Structure formats: C-alpha cells, structure tokens
Amino acid sequence: MEATMRKTGALLTKDLRDLVKNPSTLVCCLMPVAFIAFFTYMMSDNVNGNPEAQAEFLSFILSFGFCMSTGMASMMTATSAIAEEREKHTLRTLMLANVSSGEILLSRGIVSIVAIAVINLLCYLVVGGPMESLAMAMIIGTAGSIPFVLIGLLVGLVARDQMTAGVYSVPILIVALAPAFGMYSEGLAQVVRFFPIGGMYELVNLLLAGDLYTTEAIVPIVVTLAWIAVTAVAFVLLFKRLTRDN
Numbered sequence: 001m002e003a004t005m006r007k008t009g010a011l012l013t014k015d016l017r018d019l020v021k022n023p024s025t026l027v028c029c030l031m032p033v034a035f036i037a038f039f040t041y042m043m044s045d046n047v048n049g050n051p052e053a054q055a056e057f058l059s060f061i062l063s064f065g066f067c068m069s070t071g072m073a074s075m076m077t078a079t080s081a082i083a084e085e086r087e088k089h090t091l092r093t094l095m096l097a098n099v100s101s102g103e104i105l106l107s108r109g110i111v112s113i114v115a116i117a118v119i120n121l122l123c124y125l126v127v128g129g130p131m132e133s134l135a136m137a138m139i140i141g142t143a144g145s146i147p148f149v150l151i152g153l154l155v156g157l158v159a160r161d162q163m164t165a166g167v168y169s170v171p172i173l174i175v176a177l178a179p180a181f182g183m184y185s186e187g188l189a190q191v192v193r194f195f196p197i198g199g200m201y202e203l204v205n206l207l208l209a210g211d212l213y214t215t216e217a218i219v220p221i222v223v224t225l226a227w228i229a230v231t232a233v234a235f236v237l238l239f240k241r242l243t244r245d246n
Contacts, residue, residue, distance in 0.1 A: 011107035032068040064180040065123035071176025074152040075169040077112040082156025083165035116145040144200025150231040199224030
C-alpha cells in the first residue's frame with residue numbers, strides 16, 4: 001500500500017508538471033474561462049439594471065462554463081494525454097518500471113478532476129457567482145465531471161495516437177455542451193437532461209435559483225449518480241483489456 005501511494009504520488013507530480021508545461025493543454029483548459037469572461041463582458045450592458053435578466057444570464061453562463069470546462073479539460077488532460085503516452089510508448093516504459101496501469105490511470109484521473117475543479121472555480125469567480133454557493137457549486141461540478149473523466153481515460157486507451165484521440169474527442173465535447181442548447185427546444189431539453197452532464201447542468205441552475213434543496217433536484221441527482229456508477233463499472237470492466245500491450 002505504501003509503495004502504491006509513493007508511486008501514485010510520483011506520477012501525480014509528473015502529470016501535473018506535464019500539464020503545466022504543455023502549451024496546447026493549458027490553452028484548451030483556459031478557453032472556457034476566456035469564453036466566459038468575454039461573453040460576460042459583452043452581455044453585461046444588456047442585463048444591467050434588470051435583476052431577473054441578470055439571474056437568468058448568470059445561471060446560463062455558469063452552467064455552460066461548467067459543461068465546457070468538463071468537456072475540454074477531460075478531453076485534453078485525460079484522452080489526449082493518455083493517447084500521447086501510448087504513442088510515445090511512455091505507458092509501456094512505466095509498466096516495465098513496475099508501475100501498474102491502474103496507478104497510471106488513477107494519477108491521470110486525479111489530475112483531470114483537479115484541472116476541471118480549478119477551471120470551474122475560475123469561471124465561477126469571473127462571472128461573479130454568489131460566494132455562499134461556491135462550495136456547493138464546486139461539489140456539483142466535481143461530481144458531474146467524474147463520468148467524463150472516466151470516459152476520457154477509456155477513449156484515450158482506445159485511440160492509437162493523438163490524431164485519433166482528437167477525432168474521438170469531438171463527440172465527447174458535443175455531448176458535454178448539449179445541455180446548454182436545451183434552452184432552445186423543450187423536446188431537446190427533455191432528452192439532454194439525461195446525458196452524462198445533464199444532471200450537473202440542472203443542479204447548477206437549481207443552486208443559483210435557490211431550489212437545490214427541493215424535490216426538483218431529485219432527478220438530476222439520480223441522473224448524475226447513475227452515470228457515475230455506469231461509467232465506473234464500464235471502466236473497471238474494460239481498462240484491463242485496453243491496457244494490455246499488444
């Protein structure tokens with residue numbers, strides 16, 4: 001157990017350094033923050049002086065920011081990173097150095113979740129969300145990111161190289177952003193609420209509306225927990241087969 005923790009700690013240090021030193025990863029991770037800042041600045045004049053419009057805009061832009069950060073960060077820090085290590089045979093080298101595939105993926109998963117949490121925090125501060133709701137917003141964002149991180153790790157193992165990982169990442173990003181477009185169609189909204197990130201999107205909206213602790217939150221909570229369970233089971237069943245060196 002001590003050896004596992006020591007190796008996982010070393011991998012976490014390595015992965016965090018790789019994240020900071022990789023310009024493309026940093027840019028993609030910071031894009032949601034830049035988008036939120038730009039959109040907030042552009043729309044501020046239109047909603048100022050109208051409390052109802054301000055509340056609706058804050059709810060939409062923050063929920064969209066959480067979805068965008070989850071999709072883009074999981075795509076870059078999990079999918080592309082694992083595919084790059086496969087392409088450069090880093091995974092094989094680590095396994096030959098007595099590092100298990102589980103330890104490698106655990107480290108990558110933790111780094112991805114931490115990155116998403118940091119981006120969500122920056123988005124929340126940029127839009128000026130209420131500080132009394134910050135802690136719960138971070139909990140919701142972190143829980144909602146877990147299914148995408150697990151999916152991202154599996155897709156990274158499936159991809160042969162970074163180019164293939166990029167192609168596979170497009171559907172992940174589309175699914176991540178889909179709940180935000182439900183506002184344009186009631187029928188679409190009823191579908192996307194059951195997407196892996198749909199529960200998180202609804203919970204953020206309920207939190208900002210002050211309705212998080214009502215019965216309206218039951219369905220999105222169940223959806224979020226169900227997707228965490230489904231993706232966790234799929235990950236456990238598939239990762240040993242996918243990490244086998246052919």
